[in-house]
Amino acid sequence: MKIAIDGMGGDNAPKAVVDGVIQAIMEYKDIKVYITGPKELIEEEFRKQEFISNCITIIDAKEVIEPNEHPVMAIRKKKDSSICKALKLVKDGECDAVISGGSTGAFLAGCTLIVGRIKGVERPALAPIMPGKNGSFMIIDAGANVDCKPNYLTQFAHMGKIYYQGVIGNEKPSVGLVNIGAEEEKGNELTKAAFKLLKEEQNLNFVGNVEPRDVSAGDVNVLVCDGFTGNTLLKMYEGVASTLLGMMKDEILTGGIRGKLGALLLKPVFKSLKVKFDYKEYGGAPFLGVDGICIKAHGSSDAKAFKNAIRQTKAFYDNDVLAKIKEELQNNL
Amino acid sequence: MKIAIDGMGGDNAPKAVVDGVIQAIMEYKDIKVYITGPKELIEEEFRKQEFISNCITIIDAKEVIEPNEHPVMAIRKKKDSSICKALKLVKDGECDAVISGGSTGAFLAGCTLIVGRIKGVERPALAPIMPGKNGSFMIIDAGANVDCKPNYLTQFAHMGKIYYQGVIGNEKPSVGLVNIGAEEEKGNELTKAAFKLLKEEQNLNFVGNVEPRDVSAGDVNVLVCDGFTGNTLLKMYEGVASTLLGMMKDEILTGGIRGKLGALLLKPVFKSLKVKFDYKEYGGAPFLGVDGICIKAHGSSDAKAFKNAIRQTKAFYDNDVLAKIKEELQNNL
Numbered sequence: 001m002k003i004a005i006d007g008m009g010g011d012n013a014p015k016a017v018v019d020g021v022i023q024a025i026m027e028y029k030d031i032k033v034y035i036t037g038p039k040e041l042i043e044e045e046f047r048k049q050e051f052i053s054n055c056i057t058i059i060d061a062k063e064v065i066e067p068n069e070h071p072v073m074a075i076r077k078k079k080d081s082s083i084c085k086a087l088k089l090v091k092d093g094e095c096d097a098v099i100s101g102g103s104t105g106a107f108l109a110g111c112t113l114i115v116g117r118i119k120g121v122e123r124p125a126l127a128p129i130m131p132g133k134n135g136s137f138m139i140i141d142a143g144a145n146v147d148c149k150p151n152y153l154t155q156f157a158h159m160g161k162i163y164y165q166g167v168i169g170n171e172k173p174s175v176g177l178v179n180i181g182a183e184e185e186k187g188n189e190l191t192k193a194a195f196k197l198l199k200e201e202q203n204l205n206f207v208g209n210v211e212p213r214d215v216s217a218g219d220v221n222v223l224v225c226d227g228f229t230g231n232t233l234l235k236m237y238e239g240v241a242s243t244l245l246g247m248m249k250d251e252i253l254t255g256g257i258r259g260k261l262g263a264l265l266l267k268p269v270f271k272s273l274k275v276k277f278d279y280k281e282y283g284g285a286p287f288l289g290v291d292g293i294c295i296k297a298h299g300s301s302d303a304k305a306f307k308n309a310i311r312q313t314k315a316f317y318d319n320d321v322l323a324k325i326k327e328e329l330q331n332n333l
Numbered sequence: 334m335k336i337a338i339d340g341m342g343g344d345n346a347p348k349a350v351v352d353g354v355i356q357a358i359m360e361y362k363d364i365k366v367y368i369t370g371p372k373e374l375i376e377e378e379f380r381k382q383e384f385i386s387n388c389i390t391i392i393d394a395k396e397v398i399e400p401n402e403h404p405v406m407a408i409r410k411k412k413d414s415s416i417c418k419a420l421k422l423v424k425d426g427e428c429d430a431v432i433s434g435g436s437t438g439a440f441l442a443g444c445t446l447i448v449g450r451i452k453g454v455e456r457p458a459l460a461p462i463m464p465g466k467n468g469s470f471m472i473i474d475a476g477a478n479v480d481c482k483p484n485y486l487t488q489f490a491h492m493g494k495i496y497y498q499g500v501i502g503n504e505k506p507s508v509g510l511v512n513i514g515a516e517e518e519k520g521n522e523l524t525k526a527a528f529k530l531l532k533e534e535q536n537l538n539f540v541g542n543v544e545p546r547d548v549s550a551g552d553v554n555v556l557v558c559d560g561f562t563g564n565t566l567l568k569m570y571e572g573v574a575s576t577l578l579g580m581m582k583d584e585i586l587t588g589g590i591r592g593k594l595g596a597l598l599l600k601p602v603f604k605s606l607k608v609k610f611d612y613k614e615y616g617g618a619p620f621l622g623v624d625g626i627c628i629k630a631h632g633s634s635d636a637k638a639f640k641n642a643i644r645q646t647k648a649f650y651d652n653d654v655l656a657k658i659k660e661e662l663q664n665n666l
Contacts, residue, residue, distance in 0.1 A: 188561045212565045244578075247466055255601060269581065
């Protein structure tokens with residue numbers, strides 16, 4: 001398969017992108033990668049790694065979209081940006097998938113404007129997979145649609161289900177509605193209306209409401225919500241974990257020799273925990289509902305995260321998830 | 334001061350309530366407590382503790398409102414419930430404050446229906462104080478109003494500010510709007526409109542948007558949001574902390590002798606962290622905007638939590654916070 005990757009996307013670009021691509025090329029034999037960005041800059045990175053492969057093509061793109069630019073304006077104006085060029089490769093059928101660690105807003109706007117929506121999709125949604133205590137879980141939508149109508153959430157559920165089946169390999173993923181309260185009548189106007197719709201859907205393993213306190217347990221696979229709530233969950237998850245570990249570190253540092261010895265002995269525990277909680281293991285977040293394989297990598301992605309985003313893109317492609325999403329939407333809406 | 338307390342409210346009632354009241358009576362000399370509930374049951378608890386004091390009055394209430402009952406219906410039907418009787422004591426001016434660890438929905442409905450709103454208040458709001466890394470922070474609203482209009486949030490900000498000043502003792506608390514994105518133009522329809530209103534307020538130390546990832550740092554004192562978002566933050570906070578500590582425990586248990594020894598050495602660290610994260614230290618959540626001192630204690634409150642809720646009620650009363658809230662609302666709306 002052919003993968004387009006935004007060479008300038010992310011805090012550690014272009015180095016992390018190039019290093020991740022090199023790792024992926026060495027591991028997966030059946031991929032070709034097209035990297036967009038200022039040609040000399042990208043070439044320079046490959047030279048530094050002394051890596052030459054005919055599986056890599058550099059596509060020159062002179063502009064870069066910065067995170068603080070207005071997403072739609074930036075996509076419309078900067079046609080020669082690394083994001084636009086990468087998206088164009090998918091639009092024109094030259095590549096099968098696109099990955100970017102750049103501005104989330106610009107990438108999502110670009111996916112919709114350049115690649116386009118699947119026919120019948122109300123709103124495409126961002127759907128990261130997160131590590132939980134008892135398993136991984138998907139949040140859909142995690143921030144693309146801050147104000148939602150109830151029927152958007154039904155579509156999110158169907159798209160999330162198909163992706164979870166195809167990429168995570170769970171035949172019958174459970175689907176829950178993020179809500180404050182377990183009972184059907186709890187929640188705000190949106191969740192009350194969405195619950196009514198979701199429970200009527202025939203082809204969903206809908207298990208009801210999932211309260212925010214239970215999200216991180218990972219017992220429910222696909223968590224449906226509006227983008228404001230989903231982004232809140234996502235960011236709160238990162239924030240609390242980091243606060244708690246930071247507080248623990250502070251306590252250990254002021255705990256004298258006993259605390260330091262204890263911390264030393266528990267090093268493997270902390271390390272294993274860090275790996276379990278590491279979203280970089282999970283690649284990026286697919287943007288579901290657009291007519292192409294579009295993956296948003298985390299802005300702070302390192303080489304490993306980009307490599308895993310490529311692995312995820314391959315699973316998306318190899319399992320024919322895009323066609324299956326189209327089929328699911330046609331059959332259920 | 335005279336405090337009414339719902340003797341049957343909470344998972345550990347009436348024992349935890351009675352024990353907490355005893356602790357408070359012994360510590361604070363200037364309080365009288367009125368406990369509502371089935372007279373014999375409450376008397377029996379005091380007998381078990383061999384505690385007699387003329388600072389305690391038991392008010393017989395034969396009914397109990399269960400957590401799964403419809404809040405408004407329960408308040409209207411069960412006039413002889415421990416919650417209704419406690420609220421009535423405040424309404425009739427026999428008590429200065431009321432505390433309940435019972436059904437949140439029923440207590441909030443009762444506060445509004447029996448005690449009543451402050452004139453000019455659009456919606457009373459639940460405002461718990463939470464422990465953060467660098468300090469405590471308030472979430473207002475934490476669940477009383479799941480669908481909000483922008484001007485409700487401005488009132489929440491003013492009420493939260495006055496409470497934070499009076500009870501926490503911070504003269505100029507910072508006020509932030511919970512939002513997904515730091516810039517003014519980010520967010521959903523509600524937060525975009527609320528931001529515009531909040532930045533125009535003269536008597537608020539408004540510091541702009543606070544992203545969910547930064548909430549638990551505790552750098553901003555009063556966090557304003559709709560009740561759906563606030564409840565999500567609150568529950569997610571508890572959930573992620575518990576998930577993380579649970580995962581750590583599992584790792585330690587499978588980590589052999591090394592892990593166990595390390596955990597033993599770090600026991601003081603874990604303990605100190607537990608105390609820092611213990612919401613029970615903070616008492617209950619005030620319901621601001623009703624015309625009385627109404628405190629919702631956590632459903633799982635133990636004796637210490639009830640004692641701290643009484644301490645908090647005293648601070649609310651001693652610092653004349655209710656009158657100051659009324660003044661603030663008159664001057665700013």
